[in-house]
Amino acid sequence: DGGITQSPKYLFRKEGQNVTLSxxxxxxxxxxxxxxxxxxxxxxLIYYSQIVNDFQKGDIAEGYSVSRxxxxxxPLTVTSAQKNPTAFYxxxxxxxxxxxxxxxxxxxxxxxx
Amino acid sequence: xxxxxxxxxxxSVPEGAIASLNCTYSDRVSQSFFWYRQYSGKSxxxxxxxxxxxxxxxxxFTAQLNKASQYVSLLIRDxxxxxxxxxxxxxxxxxxxxxxxxxTILRVKS
Numbered sequence: 001d002g003g004i005t006q007s008p009k010y011l012f013r014k015e016g017q018n019v020t021l022s023x024x025x026x027x028x029x030x031x032x033x034x035x036x037x038x039x040x041x042x043x044x045l046i047y048y049s050q051i052v053n054d055f056q057k058g059d060i061a062e063g064y065s066v067s068r069x070x071x072x073x074x075p076l077t078v079t080s081a082q083k084n085p086t087a088f089y090x091x092x093x094x095x096x097x098x099x100x101x102x103x104x105x106x107x108x109x110x111x112x113x
Numbered sequence: 114x115x116x117x118x119x120x121x122x123x124x125s126v127p128e129g130a131i132a133s134l135n136c137t138y139s140d141r142v143s144q145s146f147f148w149y150r151q152y153s154g155k156s157x158x159x160x161x162x163x164x165x166x167x168x169x170x171x172x173x174f175t176a177q178l179n180k181a182s183q184y185v186s187l188l189i190r191d192x193x194x195x196x197x198x199x200x201x202x203x204x205x206x207x208x209x210x211x212x213x214x215x216x217t218i219l220r221v222k223s
Contacts, residue, residue, distance in 0.1 A: 033211075035213075040121070040215065041215050042117070042201065042212075042213035042214050042215040042216060043157070043201070043213040044213075045210055045211070048210070058210070059210075090156055090157070097209065098209075100145045100147070100162075100205050100209070100211060101147070101159060101162055102147075102159070102211060103159060104156040104157050104158070105156060106155070106156050107155075107156045
């Protein structure tokens with residue numbers, strides 16, 4: 001089955017801890033994206049990557065970091081510097097940077113207390 | 114002004130009716146437009162994309178684009194209770210980034 005997987009589905013952390021969210025795709029897509037969604041709000045872009053070993057900040061990158069060492073994988077680290085980390089995190093991919101149709105993984109719901 | 118605006122709803126329609134969802138955008142040079150459906154607690158699912166002025170039909174869904182007026186709409190014919198979800202409008206803006214509206218909640222009553 002081709003698709004995007006995110007793990008874990010639910011994640012609970014104490015304030016002050018870094019946490020890494022996994023995103024893997026087997027669609028052979030070049031571009032990958034991370035969004036967060038807060039209740040009643042649209043998705044906001046955190047980071048995106050158009051090619052392996054390259055990534056750019058989105059609109060709300062502060063307190064987050066990413067890596068893109070493999071085409072299939074784009075993990076997101078939520079650091080202790082992120083002031084309001086509790087949110088629904090969504091990973092997406094598109095065939096290439098010029099193809100704007102993005103497909104989403106199932107998401108990870110992060111709760112920090 | 115928000116880049117992409119949608120009425121939050123909820124929009125309530127009876128089963129079998131046409132649901133009309135609207136979206137306006139601020140960037141006049143936007144060229145690509147998308148509708149996603151998001152069920153409660155789930156991730157968004159792409160249901161329609163439209164790039165040219167006019168209508169694009171896919172099954173019970175019709176996307177309408179009017180670039181001069183900067184709005185895009187989604188019509189759902191013969192609405193079913195399973196269509197009850199939040200519908201997100203998304204627009205490509207400068208820098209090839211996708212910008213999302215906050216979504217419209219649709220409720221189809223049986």
